[in-house]
Amino acid sequence: MIPYGRQQIDETDVLALRQVLHSDYLTQGPTVPAFEQAVAERVGARGGVAVNSATSALHIACAALDLGPGDVLWTSPITFVASANCALYCGAEVDFVDIDPATFNLCPDALEAKLGRASQAGRLPRVIVPVHMGGQPCDMRRIADIARRHGVKIIEDASHAIGAERDGRAVGSGGVSDITVFSFHPVKIITTAEGGMAVSDDAAVLERMARLRSHGVVRDRALMTRPDEGPWYYEQLELGWNYRMTDLQAALGLSQLARIDAFLARRQALAERYKERLAGLPLRWQAAPDAIRSAWHLFVVVLDDPAIRRRVFDTLRGAGIGANVHYIPVHLQPHYARMGFRPGDFPAAEAYYAGAITLPLHPGLTDAEQDHVIETLAGALA
Ligand SMILES: *Cc1c(COP(=O)(O)O)cnc(C)c1O
Numbered sequence: 108m109i110p111y112g113r114q115q116i117d118e119t120d121v122l123a124l125r126q127v128l129h130s131d132y133l134t135q136g137p138t139v140p141a142f143e144q145a146v147a148e149r150v151g152a153r154g155g156v157a158v159n160s161a162t163s164a165l166h167i168a169c170a171a172l173d174l175g176p177g178d179v180l181w182t183s184p185i186t187f188v189a190s191a192n193c194a195l196y197c198g199a200e201v202d203f204v205d206i207d208p209a210t211f212n213l214c215p216d217a218l219e220a221k222l223g224r225a226s227q228a229g230r231l232p233r234v235i236v237p238v239h240m241g242g243q244p245c246d247m248r249r250i251a252d253i254a255r256r257h258g259v260k261i262i263e264d265a266s267h268a269i270g271a272e273r274d275g276r277a278v279g280s281g282g283v284s285d286i287t288v289f290s291f292h293p294v295k296i297i298t299t300a301e302g303g304m305a306v307s308d309d310a311a312v313l314e315r316m317a318r319l320r321s322h323g324v325v326r327d328r329a330l331m332t333r334p335d336e337g338p339w340y341y342e343q344l345e346l347g348w349n350y351r352m353t354d355l356q357a358a359l360g361l362s363q364l365a366r367i368d369a370f371l372a373r374r375q376a377l378a379e380r381y382k383e384r385l386a387g388l389p390l391r392w393q394a395a396p397d398a399i400r401s402a403w404h405l406f407v408v409v410l411d412d413p414a415i416r417r418r419v420f421d422t423l424r425g426a427g428i429g430a431n432v433h434y435i436p437v438h439l440q441p442h443y444a445r446m447g448f449r450p451g452d453f454p455a456a457e458a459y460y461a462g463a464i465t466l467p468l469h470p471g472l473t474d475a476e477q478d479h480v481i482e483t484l485a486g487a488l489a
Contacts, residue, residue: 109476110429112294112404113469115370123362127354135321135351142357143304145364150269150279152287152306156316157357161266161290161303163320163350165193165236168262168286168305171315174199174234181221182236182264183213184436184456190236190264191437201446202232203438205453209394211407212245213237214455219253226257234260239268239278241433242296242374242402243393247283248274266290267404269297270371274398281308286316291356294469296370296402297363299356323347373470374403377477381406381466384481388488390462405433406468408484413461415488420464422487428480431465 127138143155158164174180180194184203191201204221207214218235225231235254237245247263254261261284265271269289271278279287289295291302307313318325323345328335331342363370378401382392389411395401410416423430436456438448450457466480 108424108427108429109467109472109480110469111431111465111467113471114293114298115366115470117366119365120359120362123358124355127358130354132354134353136354138354138357138361139352142299142352142360142364145361146269146289146304147306149277149364149367150287150289150306151277152279152281153308153310154313155304155306156313156320157302157304157352157360158320158350159303159352159356160301160350161264161288161292162189162193163348164288164290164303164305165189165262165264166196166348167316167319167350168288169193169197169199169234170319171312172234172260172262172285178233179230180234180236181218181232182437183238183240184438184453185211185240185434185459186238186264186437187266187434188437188440189266190238191443193236194234199233201443203448203453203456204235205455206240206459208455208459210243210245211240211393211459212243213250215246215249215253218250222253222257222259231257232259234262236262236264237284238264238266239271239402241393241405241407242267242271243395243399244268244271244273244278244401246273247276251283260285263287266292266295266303268402269295270367271402272400273396278402279306285309286312291360291363294404296374296404297360297367299352299360299363302352302356302360318344319347320350321347322349370470371402374468375401377468377472378403378406380474380477381468381481385484388485390488403468406466407433407463408466409459409462410464410488411462413458416462416464419484419487423464423466423480423483426479426483428483429467432460432463433465434460436460 176198178199291299
């Protein structure tokens with residue numbers, strides 16, 4: 108089966124892991140801060156907090172922005188469930204903003220209208236989580252403008268989008284959001300096996316997230332509330348979790364980061380090839396303004412006729428192609444339906460889902476494999 112996504116591991120990765128295995132630190136040691144600094148530099152953020160998954164990063168990001176009971180977080184329905192679940196972990200509620208059917212990203216017009224209504228009702232969200240679907244950055248300048256007018260905080264879920272750019276700005280660099288989260292799951296752009304990172308320009312937010320990653324405990328004298336009782340002394344200032352990344356993961360991450368430009372270039376070339384060779388078929392893909400450089404985590408096609416989606420999907424699978432679907436709208440998941448969400452609540456997201464198929468796209472995909480995908484898809488649509 109040709110997978111829809113897959114990690115690229117080479118001997119430099121193996122060597123990096125061997126070095127850590129023979130060192131003093133297997134858990135969080137000196138390699139974690141080195142990886143944090145390297146990612147922050149790459150994306151143009153002040154700093155980063157590495158954790159054991161992007162899900163954990165979203166959780167500590169929400170907690171660091173004081174999301175809690177009585178608050179609401181808004182995100183896109185077309186995302187992985189983690190973008191919404193982070194609010195529930197904090198005892199907050201979730202609502203959604205429908206997507207733009209052309210870009211598959213949260214629709215800025217829908218956001219503006221919904222924030223206007225929420226403002227009048229006195230029920231503004233505390234946080235919104237735009238998701239850079241498939242690696243294509245949302246219009247963050249516009250979203251930030253709208254959110255700022257209402258005093259709403261922004262966490263970018265950039266799980267798909269490390270290395271992506273829009274209007275000359277790298278995803279994760281300053282000025283448009285409070286925190287940006289990356290995932291290093293093996294199907295994403297670079298991997299640490301499990302792993303994620305939250306980057307920010309705000310030193311206080313970074314410090315708070317670092318504390319929440321590790322039980323809410325601090326060892327820095329300056330942050331303590333009582334006299335130092337000795338070299339063993341530490342204080343737990345609030346309730347945190349054990350979301351630490353290991354030095355093994357960070358070493359893999361550093362080694363992968365050294366090859367990120369090659370990964371991005373291959374993904375981009377494959378995406379361009381898909382676009383050239385699928386042109387004219389009864390389907391569409393993400394519309395992108397010129398100022399965008401997508402990280403191309405996913406290549407999703409939306410069939411004009413959703414009634415044949417299942418048959419086309421089965422044909423691909425039958426030909427050894429690991430097609431997939433990203434994503435089932437989160438508001439339709441049973442856990443969210445129990446909160447009162449219903450089919451019809453977010454029609455653009457639901458229409459997108461009905462026709463969507465994710466085609467294989469990863470740096471190890473060969474031209475021949477891609478040709479097989481294209482020919483099989485074209486045959487199924489003929
Ligand atoms: C993969 C993903 C996550 C979660 O990442 P993990 O590192 O697996 O926790 C969150 N949001 C989106 C949009 C994702 O694709």
